[in-house]
Amino acid sequence: QSVLTQPPSASGTPGQRVTFSCSGGSSNIGRNIVNWYQQFPGTAPKLLIWRNTQRPSGVPDRFSGSKSGTSASLAISGLQSEDEADYYCSVWDDSQNGWVFGGGTKLTVL
């Protein structure tokens, strides 16, 4: 059972805007920064959103992150077929004194 809750799946059509939620608590999202990772099958995860809202170099501005209270969101605008991947949220948890990950959301582009 993950400390962070993510819906297991999401879908959208090309050009659409999709959002992913990540729900946590006061010991993690409520007080610390949230990161998002993108993972394609058979490859290592890639840092997609850093420190709640920042995009590492090379990440398109179609990807955006936000945080409010004990929840965080990842949005993809102008959805493309190559965005089909798994998306994980992650945050430092002060109770566990370590990084925790959500269970991941599998995005399907219809």
Add this chain to the structure above:
Amino acid sequence: QVQLQESGPGLVKPAETLSLTCTVSGGSLNSYYWSWIRQPPGKGLEWIGYIYYSGNTDFNPSLKSRVTISVDTSKNQVSMSLSSVTAADTAIYYCARDLDGMDVWGQGTKVTVSS
């Protein structure tokens, strides 16, 4: 640019110790944390623990009693060992550079626990 490469045995027997090394090239270990993360087949990511270049460590509470992480700055390597392994430890193991988030990842190494 910094690159990470995990190495170690792909098959470990139950009850034995799994030992992996992460070799960092194109950059220094200095001023960063270095995390180990694993991913069981078909499942999500689990943080194992990390080490600061100076040697300070923190571990996932669920694995703390079985995990050791060390750093060798002369070889630019970070090592992780996990003792008393069971089939539940079968996973892809990744090392990653950690600066408020894992921004550089190795390609991962698959470890199977089986007799």
